[in-house]
Amino acid sequence: MSRFASSPAPRTALDGIPAYVPxxxxxxxxxxxxxxxxxxxxxxxLPSVREAISRASDGSNHYPEIFPTRLAGALADKYDVPLDHVVTGPGSVGIYQQIGQAFLAPGDEVVYAWPSFEAYPIVTRMAGARPVEVRLRDHTHDLDALAAAVTPRTRAVLLCEPNNPTGTAVGRAAVEAFLDDIPDDVLVVLDEAYVEFSGTADAVDGVALHRERPNLITLRTFSKAYGLAAWRVGYGFASPAVAEALRKCAVPCGVGRIAEEAALFSLTVExxxxxxxxxxxxxxxxxxxxxxxxxxxxxxxxxxxxxxxxxxxxxxxxxxxxxxxxxxxxxxxxxxxxxxxxxxxxxxxxxxxxxxxxxxxxx
Known part of the structure; x- marks a missing residue:
């Protein structure tokens, strides 16, 4: 009998979780x-960004920083937030994994709309938590139903604004009223991956909102409007305690050297x-x-x-x-x-x- 007849068993929490592949x-x-x-x-x-990428490639033999300090500093300056509020990751998905590791445990519930970002059920189940999916109404977040789905077991609420895959938005006033209905000890993740395309006077400003709400994480990305999807640079803003917890769970050197240079230069060509x-x-x-x-x-x-x-x-x-x-x-x-x-x-x-x-x- 072969000594390789059996193999280590993965965690049962992974049962039924699809690989994150569209x-x-x-x-x-x-x-x-x-x-x-x-x-x-x-x-x-952008052409000027491509030149920066080419120059940065000469240093590919060196590891990037454990945490992309220069990029975090540039984001803090751009958005006028303290440096210890900034979080980064290999795309916003990387930060979602940090959230799962830092804040979710078996038995917790995570509330989100559906259909929405396809990483939500994956991150939730990876942590052993239970997804609570709330159907959209007219292809848009039903914020009243989302708030009503929050129970004492709810650990996090995930809100994609504008929503992926429907492209719809509920606007600043509705989101602020919704946040008022969520208990302070429930983490709310406001995903603004498409914020640059919103273009309306009532668009949500998650950066401003996070300053007033210690339970709010605002996520953004360089993958969409900036055209840097292949380089995987996500970032976000959170209260110092929440941000520190996320950084503890971040993959060391998760944002590569060339990716950081591309993102840094992109911020200079607004x-x-x-x-x-x-x-x-x-x-x-x-x-x-x-x-x-x-x-x-x-x-x-x-x-x-x-x-x-x-x-x-x-x-x-x-x-x-x-x-x-x-x-x-x-x-x-x-x-x-x-x-x-x-x-x-x-x-x-x-x-x-x-x-x-x-x-x-x-x-």
């Missing part, structure tokens, strides 16, 4: 395919960033208006993607788009999320979407 689309056998399923920026990093964001949001609104004009249902978006609430027809619609090289993200039974891509991809979407919407559900 449902892989099937690209067509030939022709161009367009990645419209991961909410990536359709443009490469005018270029705003111009690029404006271009993406104009294209987003053009796409939405055209799709609505074609008779398709499309939620109002405050992000760099669109949500088509197609219900049972979501999968058939997404599969038909794939045959034309448009790789989107289907949420079976709910809808399809389509990232705003380059002009060529977007025009192709407009040309094939009406027919794709008429494809019957094979089930």
């Amino acid at each position: 449902k892989p689309p099937r690209p067509p056998a030939r022709g161009t395919s367009y990645r419209l399923f991961l909410n990536e920026n359709p443009f490469p990093p 005018d270029e960033l705003r111009a690029r964001v404006e271009e993406i949001t104009k294209e987003r609104d053009r796409l939405r208006d055209a799709l609505v004009g074609q008779g398709l249902p499309v939620a109002q978006s405050r992000t760099n993607f669109l949500w088509l609430p197609l219900g049972a027809g979501a999968d058939a619609f997404a599969r038909e788009l794939e045959t034309h090289g448009l790789l989107t993200r289907s949420f079976p039974g709910d809808g399809v999320r389509v990232t705003v891509g380059g002009r060529e991809a977007n025009d192709l979407l407009l040309s094939v979407a009406p027919a794709a919407a008429r494809v019957p559900d094979p089930s």
Whole structure:
């Protein structure tokens, strides 16, 4: 009998947890395919940022700092917050893992809307905690229902504003009223990954809110508007006690040397960033208006993607788009999320979407 007949058993908390991989689309056998399923920026990093990345690569033989001190200092200066309020990680997902390690334990409950960011159930279950999912109402957070779902066992509430995958936002006043309803000993994570695309007067400012609420963590990222998804730089703001706990759980050198340089330089070219964001949001609104004009249902978006609430027809619609090289993200039974891509991809979407919407559900 082989001495390798058995193997170490993983924690039972991992049972049933899927790997964090979006449902892989099937690209067509030939022709161009367009990645419209991961909410990536359709443009490469800004030209000046690419030059900074190239220069930084010369130091690739050296380890980065344990904690990206220069980047944390730059963020503290930009947002006028104390340095000990700043947290970082390899993308916002990395900070979510820190949250799970620092604040969640078996038996705890974590409340969040659904559908929302797909990492929520994964991080929750990894910690042995129990997800409490609250359905959206009209593709938007039902804040009253979320608040009502909080019990003495609730350890954290996760709120994505604007929401992924629906792109909808509830606005500053509603979020502030919601936070007033949450007990002070319950951690609230306000995920603002798409804050740069919000563009409305009533948009939430999580940086300002965290100053007044010690139980609030505000998360942001360089992956979306800044176009640095491959470099994995997430950051956030929290009270000193919460931030210290997160830093204790952070992977040492989690933000690499080149990633830090790219993020640092990105902060110095805000005018270029705003111009690029404006271009993406104009294209987003053009796409939405055209799709609505074609008779398709499309939620109002405050992000760099669109949500088509197609219900049972979501999968058939997404599969038909794939045959034309448009790789989107289907949420079976709910809808399809389509990232705003380059002009060529977007025009192709407009040309094939009406027919794709008429494809019957094979089930």
